[in-house]
Amino acid sequence: MxxxxxxxxxxxxxxxxxxxxxxxxxxxxxxxxxxxxxxxEIPEKGKWIKNIIKQFTNFFTILLFIAAAMCFIAESVEPGNSMNVLGWALFFVAFVNAAFSFLQEYRAEKAMEELKKFxxxxxxxxxxxxxxxxxxxxxxxxxxxxxxxxxxxxxxxxxxxxxxxxxxxxxxxxxxxxxxxxxxxxxxxxxxxxxxxxxxxxxxxxxxxxxxxxxxxxxxxxxxxxxxxxVQRSMSPLEIETNRMIRILTIIAVSMGIFFFLYGLLSGRSLWMNLVFMLGIIVANVPEGLLPTFTLSLAMGSLRMAKKNVLVKGLNAIEALGAVHVIATDKTGTLTQNHLRVVATADFRGETLDGAQKTDLMNLALLASKAEKSPAGYSGDPLDVAIAEFRDESIGNAVPESFVKLQYFPFDTAKRRAACAGKTSSGYIFSVKGAWESLRPLVSRLGNKSAGEEEKKAVDATVARLASQGLRVIAVAARESDVAFSSQEEWETNLSLAGLIGVEDPLREEVPSAVQKCHRAGIDVLLITGDHPDTALAIAKKAGIVSENIAEPVIHGRDLEKMRESELAEKISNGSCVFARTTPEQKMKIVSALKQMDKVVAMTGDGVNDSPALRAADVGIAMGKSGTDVARQSAQMILLDDNFASIVGGIEEGRTVFANIRKFTNYVLVSNGPEIVPYILYIIFPVPLALNIIHILSIDLGTDILPSMALGSEKPDPEIMEQPPRKREKSALLTWPLVAHSYLFLGLIEAIWSLFLFFLVLLQGGWQYGQSLPQDSPVYQSAVGIALASILLMQIGNVVGRRYLSKSGLDSGLFKNRLMIAGILSELVFAMAILYFPPVQMVMNTGPVNLSVLLLAFAGIPLIFGIDYIVKKIRFM
Amino acid sequence: MNGDWIARYAIQLATQTEDRTLQVIHILDRESADAVSEKIDELHELAAEHKVHIVTRMVPRRNGEKTSVFLEKTIPHSRDSIVIAGARSKHHKQGFLKGTVSEKLLYSGLFNVLVLRVVQSGLAGLHGGLVLSVSGRDKSVYQNNSFLPMLLPLADSLHLLHIVRAGNNFVSHRARSALQHRGLSYVREIQEELDSFRKDVHSSSLLSANWKHDLLAYANRWKAGLILLGATERKFGGSADMEYLLKYSPVDVAVFREIE
CATH class of the missing domain: 2.70.150.10 (Calcium-transporting ATPase, cytoplasmic transduction domain A)
Known part of the structure; x- marks a missing residue:
C-alpha cells in the first residue's frame, strides 16, 4: 500500500x-x-483540581481530617471543652501535610510550553x-x-x-x-x-x-x-517507602484507637471520654511533623546539590538518585568536553601526513566545511570549527585565495557527508568529507593511482585502527573538473581520496575517577551514543566503563532495534554496557529493559526527542548548557556544568539524604511512646491524663521539627560510596527493628521517666490513687508540665544518639551542625518556658515544679543517652 | 474521505483472506450517484493493484428503515462474515463510536466486526507496529481470533500489552509488583500462542491509574501504526474512556468483537 x-x-x-x-x-x-x-495538547478538564484532591488522599491526611471532624462533632455534642479549637488545629495540620505533599510533587509542567514554542x-x-x-x-x-x-x-x-x-x-x-x-x-x-x-x-x-x-x-x-x-513516571523509592510507612502507622493508630475505644465502652466509661481518648491515641500515633520534615530535608538537600552544580527540580529525585543502580549517560558533552580537536592526519595506509600532502588535505577539508571566522574565533559546526582551527595552527592563513566556493552541500544525515564545489584558477574542484563508509563506493583513485579493493581494505583497516583509539575518523576526497556540475551526484564520481583526519573529543579529566567511584559504589554505567561502535568502545575503555573480560560490551543500534526487552535485559546482565549508533527513541527501550531488571535508572539527555526517556527514567537528568528547554523541563535534575562527575556527587548526596531520613524517622517515632502510654494508662487505670492532644501536637509539630531537620542535614558518612546501592526489598524506611527500637525501647524509657515524674509531682502535691483532679488544679498543671518538659529534655539525648547507628553521637561535628544546636536549644528553652513562663503556661495549662524535680527531669538526658549508648556498644561489639 | 481511509485498510485485510474478495456496501443518501460511482471506481483501481476482487452493492436508503437494521439483515450472520466499519463523528452530539451505526453492528452479535478509527491518513492502511491490548480475561479471545491472522502479517511488530488498574496511594509496592508479575505471566501465555504467527512479539504488563493515557503512550512509544482492542474492554471506564481513546489517539485504533 x-x-x-x-x-x-x-x-x-x-x-x-x-x-x-x-x-x-x-x-x-x-x-x-x-x-x-x-x-x-490534550485538554484535561479539572486537571488542577484533581491534582489538589490527590494530595489529600494519603492516609495521614485523611486520618487527621476524620479526627478533626470528630472534634467538631464532639463540640456539638458537648460544647465548652474547646474541641472546636482542637478540630481547627487538626484541620490545619492536615492541610499543612497535604500542602507539603503538593509541594513535593508539584513541578510546573513547563515542558508543554517549551514544545509549543516550536x-x-x-x-x-x-x-x-x-x-x-x-x-x-x-x-x-x-x-x-x-x-x-x-x-x-x-x-x-x-x-x-x-x-x-x-x-x-x-x-x-x-x-x-x-x-x-x-x-x-x-x-x-x-x-x-x-x-x-x-x-x-x-x-x-x-x-x-x-x-x-x-x-x-x-x-x-x-x-x-x-x-x-x-509517559508514566514511576514512584521514587522514597515515595514507595513513605506510602508504606504511612499505611503501617495508620493501621497501628486506627487499630489501637478502636481497640481502646471499645475497651473503654465495655468498661463503662462515657462515650465522650472514649471519643477524646481515641482521638488522642490516633493523634499520638501519627507523626504529624514527619512529612513536612521530609520535604524540608529534601529541600535542604537540593540546596546542597545546587552547590555541586546539580539543579534539582523534583524533590523526590534527590533520594531516588541515591538509590540509583544504573546511570545511562550520553557521551558528547557529558563524558567528553565537547570540544573537537583534530589530532591526526593519515594517508590510506595510516602513515602520518605532513608537508604538501597535509596542506592539500586540510585545504580540501576546509573547502567542504562551513566555519565562520570572527574576532572571537571560529563558530559553526564543531567539526568544521576543529578543522579550521587545526588548519590555522598547522598551516596558517585563511582559505587559499585560489579557492572560491561555488556551491555548498551541507551535511546530510542519510549520506553522512558534506561537500562543496569551488572554482580555482585552473578550473573547478569538488571536495567532500564524511564517514569513510559513505565515501568508499565513490572513491576510485588515490592521487593519480587507481584505488582497487585492496587499497580500500587498507583504508578500512586504517579507519578501524584510528577509531579504536577513540577518534572520530573523517575521510576527505576530491576531484577536479573542467566543467561545473549542478548536482552533488554528478560531482561525486571518480573521487580521489586525499586522506583521513582523526578527530578527538577528549574525555573530561574527572570522568575516569568518577566512573571508578560509581563502580566502587556498586553502580553500573552505560554509555549511549550515536557514534561508531569502535569509537564508542574506545571512549568507554578510556573512561573505565568497560572492563576487559566482557564478551560483548557493545550493542549496535541496528541490533537493538530488533531485540525484545527481555533479550536486552539479558545482554545488560551479561555485561553489555555500550550502545553505539543508537537513536534517542531507543533510549526508552533501554530504560524499559533496565526497569524490567528492577533497577533504579538515571538517564541523561539533552534533545527534544530525549524527553520521553527522561520522563520514563527514575531520575531524568538534562544538560544545563547544551540541553534544550524541552529536555530541561522534562527532567528532574539539570547538570549545570553538563559534567558526568556532578552526577556522582549527586548520588552521594542522595544516599546521605536517605540515611538521614532514616535517622530522623527513628527520632520522631520515639516520642510516640511517651505520647501513647499516658492514654493507655488513663483508659485502664483511674489516673489523670498526663498529656493532652495540644501537648502532643506541640511536640510532633513543634519542638521535634528542628532536631529532625538537624539530623536531615548531617554530613555524609565517608563510607557511603563504598557500599552497593540498597536493594529495593531492604530499602524500607520503617522496619520492625526500627519500630521496636522507637516504641518499645527508647520510647518506653521516655514514657517511664516522664510518667515517673508526673506521678511524683502528683503524689508530692497530695494526690491519691483513684482521685480525679480538675484541669485547673495547680498540682495537676505542674505534673503535666514536668511530664511534657521531661519528654522534651529526653529528646535531646535521643537526637544526639540518632546521629550514628554505632557511635555515640558526641563525635566531632555535633556542634558544627548549627541546626542541631538550634534544635537542642529550642527544646531546652521550650521545656523551661512550659514550667516557668506564664504566657506559655497559660496556653499549655502547665505549672512550675521545684528544683529537685527539675534536676530529675534533666537527668533524663544522660539516662536515655547512656542506656542507648550501652545497647549500641553491645550490638556492635 | 473517511470511507477511503477505511477502504484502504479493508483492501489490505482482504489480501490476507483466501479468496481475496471484498464486498463494499454503500447506502445511497443525498449525495449523487456519480460522485459515489467515482469513488467506487477509484476503489476498484486500488483493489486491482493489490489483486483484490471487489463486489459493490449500492442500495438506496429506504424510508423509515434504520441503516443498522438494513445492514444486519443484509450481511450474512456467520463467523465467516468479517465486517469492517469506520468510527467517525458526524455531529457534536454523536461520539466516534457511541450512538453510531458501527456501534450497533459491533454489538449486534451477528457477525465479526472490526471498527476502525483512522487518524494517520498519510500512511494508508496498517504500517508500523500493532499494539494488542489484552484484557486479562479468557485467553481464547486471542487464540482463535479472526482478525489477528489478517493483521499480524501486515504489521512490522506485535506488542501485547496488559494493563492492570492500580492507583499509587492505596496499593502497596509489594502488591503492585505481584500484580505486575501476574499480568506478565498472563500476557506471555498469549504470546506463546501467537508465536506461531511471528517471532518478534513483545509482551508488557503495566499498572496504571489511567489506562487510556498509558495505552496511548505505550503505542506511541513503540511507534505503533494501530492499536487493537476488544470491544469487551469497556469494563475500565465504559464508553467515555473508549471515546477518549478514539478522539485523542495519535495512531489508528481498531475495536473488534466476534460472535460467540
Whole structure:
C-alpha cells in the first residue's frame, strides 16, 4: 500500500482529498470535527483540581481530617471543652501535610510550553484559491501550506512544489543540519523522505508548497509531545517507602484507637471520654511533623546539590538518585568536553601526513566545511570549527585565495557527508568529507593511482585502527573538473581520496575517577551514543566503563532495534554496557529493559526527542548548557556544568539524604511512646491524663521539627560510596527493628521517666490513687508540665544518639551542625518556658515544679543517652 | 474521505483472506450517484493493484428503515462474515463510536466486526507496529481470533500489552509488583500462542491509574501504526474512556468483537 511520500505528484491531491487550490469551507469544518484542532495538547478538564484532591488522599491526611471532624462533632455534642479549637488545629495540620505533599510533587509542567514554542501561531494556507493567514490550530489534513524562509512548519505535510526549499528538523532529530526538500516521490520511509516537512521544523531557505497529511498529536512532533506528557513516571523509592510507612502507622493508630475505644465502652466509661481518648491515641500515633520534615530535608538537600552544580527540580529525585543502580549517560558533552580537536592526519595506509600532502588535505577539508571566522574565533559546526582551527595552527592563513566556493552541500544525515564545489584558477574542484563508509563506493583513485579493493581494505583497516583509539575518523576526497556540475551526484564520481583526519573529543579529566567511584559504589554505567561502535568502545575503555573480560560490551543500534526487552535485559546482565549508533527513541527501550531488571535508572539527555526517556527514567537528568528547554523541563535534575562527575556527587548526596531520613524517622517515632502510654494508662487505670492532644501536637509539630531537620542535614558518612546501592526489598524506611527500637525501647524509657515524674509531682502535691483532679488544679498543671518538659529534655539525648547507628553521637561535628544546636536549644528553652513562663503556661495549662524535680527531669538526658549508648556498644561489639 | 481511509485498510485485510474478495456496501443518501460511482471506481483501481476482487452493492436508503437494521439483515450472520466499519463523528452530539451505526453492528452479535478509527491518513492502511491490548480475561479471545491472522502479517511488530488498574496511594509496592508479575505471566501465555504467527512479539504488563493515557503512550512509544482492542474492554471506564481513546489517539485504533 502506497504511503504519502511514495506518491507521484498526480496522486497526492486525490489521496488527501484536496486540490492545489485548497479546501473549501465545508471541507475544513468537516475535517476539524473529524480529526480535531491542530494541537499537541490534550485538554484535561479539572486537571488542577484533581491534582489538589490527590494530595489529600494519603492516609495521614485523611486520618487527621476524620479526627478533626470528630472534634467538631464532639463540640456539638458537648460544647465548652474547646474541641472546636482542637478540630481547627487538626484541620490545619492536615492541610499543612497535604500542602507539603503538593509541594513535593508539584513541578510546573513547563515542558508543554517549551514544545509549543516550536510551532507557529499563524500560518499561510491556500483555501478556495486564496492565500490566507489562519490560526495554527485550524490547520487540517488536506490544507495547502505556503512555505517561505523563516516559517515554522505547523503540521506534517507532503511537499509538492519546491524552489530550493531547505528545512531544519532539529525539533525531531536533534540535528540542526539543513535538509533539502524536493517534490519528487520517494521510496524511503516517512522520516527519511526528502519530500516531507514535519511539524516543528523551520524553513531555512527557499519557498514551496505542501499538502498537510497529519495534524496535532498525529504529527511526528505531536507524538514526541504526547509521550513527554503522558509517559508514566514511576514512584521514587522514597515515595514507595513513605506510602508504606504511612499505611503501617495508620493501621497501628486506627487499630489501637478502636481497640481502646471499645475497651473503654465495655468498661463503662462515657462515650465522650472514649471519643477524646481515641482521638488522642490516633493523634499520638501519627507523626504529624514527619512529612513536612521530609520535604524540608529534601529541600535542604537540593540546596546542597545546587552547590555541586546539580539543579534539582523534583524533590523526590534527590533520594531516588541515591538509590540509583544504573546511570545511562550520553557521551558528547557529558563524558567528553565537547570540544573537537583534530589530532591526526593519515594517508590510506595510516602513515602520518605532513608537508604538501597535509596542506592539500586540510585545504580540501576546509573547502567542504562551513566555519565562520570572527574576532572571537571560529563558530559553526564543531567539526568544521576543529578543522579550521587545526588548519590555522598547522598551516596558517585563511582559505587559499585560489579557492572560491561555488556551491555548498551541507551535511546530510542519510549520506553522512558534506561537500562543496569551488572554482580555482585552473578550473573547478569538488571536495567532500564524511564517514569513510559513505565515501568508499565513490572513491576510485588515490592521487593519480587507481584505488582497487585492496587499497580500500587498507583504508578500512586504517579507519578501524584510528577509531579504536577513540577518534572520530573523517575521510576527505576530491576531484577536479573542467566543467561545473549542478548536482552533488554528478560531482561525486571518480573521487580521489586525499586522506583521513582523526578527530578527538577528549574525555573530561574527572570522568575516569568518577566512573571508578560509581563502580566502587556498586553502580553500573552505560554509555549511549550515536557514534561508531569502535569509537564508542574506545571512549568507554578510556573512561573505565568497560572492563576487559566482557564478551560483548557493545550493542549496535541496528541490533537493538530488533531485540525484545527481555533479550536486552539479558545482554545488560551479561555485561553489555555500550550502545553505539543508537537513536534517542531507543533510549526508552533501554530504560524499559533496565526497569524490567528492577533497577533504579538515571538517564541523561539533552534533545527534544530525549524527553520521553527522561520522563520514563527514575531520575531524568538534562544538560544545563547544551540541553534544550524541552529536555530541561522534562527532567528532574539539570547538570549545570553538563559534567558526568556532578552526577556522582549527586548520588552521594542522595544516599546521605536517605540515611538521614532514616535517622530522623527513628527520632520522631520515639516520642510516640511517651505520647501513647499516658492514654493507655488513663483508659485502664483511674489516673489523670498526663498529656493532652495540644501537648502532643506541640511536640510532633513543634519542638521535634528542628532536631529532625538537624539530623536531615548531617554530613555524609565517608563510607557511603563504598557500599552497593540498597536493594529495593531492604530499602524500607520503617522496619520492625526500627519500630521496636522507637516504641518499645527508647520510647518506653521516655514514657517511664516522664510518667515517673508526673506521678511524683502528683503524689508530692497530695494526690491519691483513684482521685480525679480538675484541669485547673495547680498540682495537676505542674505534673503535666514536668511530664511534657521531661519528654522534651529526653529528646535531646535521643537526637544526639540518632546521629550514628554505632557511635555515640558526641563525635566531632555535633556542634558544627548549627541546626542541631538550634534544635537542642529550642527544646531546652521550650521545656523551661512550659514550667516557668506564664504566657506559655497559660496556653499549655502547665505549672512550675521545684528544683529537685527539675534536676530529675534533666537527668533524663544522660539516662536515655547512656542506656542507648550501652545497647549500641553491645550490638556492635 | 473517511470511507477511503477505511477502504484502504479493508483492501489490505482482504489480501490476507483466501479468496481475496471484498464486498463494499454503500447506502445511497443525498449525495449523487456519480460522485459515489467515482469513488467506487477509484476503489476498484486500488483493489486491482493489490489483486483484490471487489463486489459493490449500492442500495438506496429506504424510508423509515434504520441503516443498522438494513445492514444486519443484509450481511450474512456467520463467523465467516468479517465486517469492517469506520468510527467517525458526524455531529457534536454523536461520539466516534457511541450512538453510531458501527456501534450497533459491533454489538449486534451477528457477525465479526472490526471498527476502525483512522487518524494517520498519510500512511494508508496498517504500517508500523500493532499494539494488542489484552484484557486479562479468557485467553481464547486471542487464540482463535479472526482478525489477528489478517493483521499480524501486515504489521512490522506485535506488542501485547496488559494493563492492570492500580492507583499509587492505596496499593502497596509489594502488591503492585505481584500484580505486575501476574499480568506478565498472563500476557506471555498469549504470546506463546501467537508465536506461531511471528517471532518478534513483545509482551508488557503495566499498572496504571489511567489506562487510556498509558495505552496511548505505550503505542506511541513503540511507534505503533494501530492499536487493537476488544470491544469487551469497556469494563475500565465504559464508553467515555473508549471515546477518549478514539478522539485523542495519535495512531489508528481498531475495536473488534466476534460472535460467540
Amino acid at each position: 502506497k504511503q504519502i511520500q511514495s506518491l507521484p505528484y498526480s496522486e497526492i491531491f486525490r489521496f488527501l482529498h484536496t486540490r492545489a487550490e485548497g479546501l473549501g469551507n465545508s471541507e475544513t469544518e468537516e475535517r476539524l470535527r473529524e480529526l480535531g484542532p491542530n494541537s499537541i 510551532l507557529p501561531q499563524k500560518v499561510r494556507v491556500r483555501r478556495n484559491s486564496v492565500v490566507q493567514e489562519i490560526d495554527v490550530s485550524n490547520v487540517v489534513t488536506g490544507d495547502i501550506l505556503i512555505l517561505a524562509e523563516g516559517d515554522r512548519v505547523p503540521a506534517d505535510a507532503r511537499v509538492f512544489l519546491s524552489e530550493s526549499l531547505i528545512t531544519s528538523n532539529a525539533a525531531l532529530t536533534g540535528e540542526s543540519k539543513p535538509v533539502f526538500l524536493s517534490a519528487n516521490a520517494s521510496a524511503a520511509t516517512l522520516l527519511e523522505s526528502k519530500n516531507i516537512t514535519f511539524a516543528g521544523s523551520t524553513i531555512l531557505g527557499g519557498a514551496g508548497e505542501a499538502a498537510v497529511f497529519a495534524t496535532g498529536l498525529r504529527t511526528e512532533f505531536g507524538k514526541i509531545a504526547h509521550l513527554s506528557q503522558h
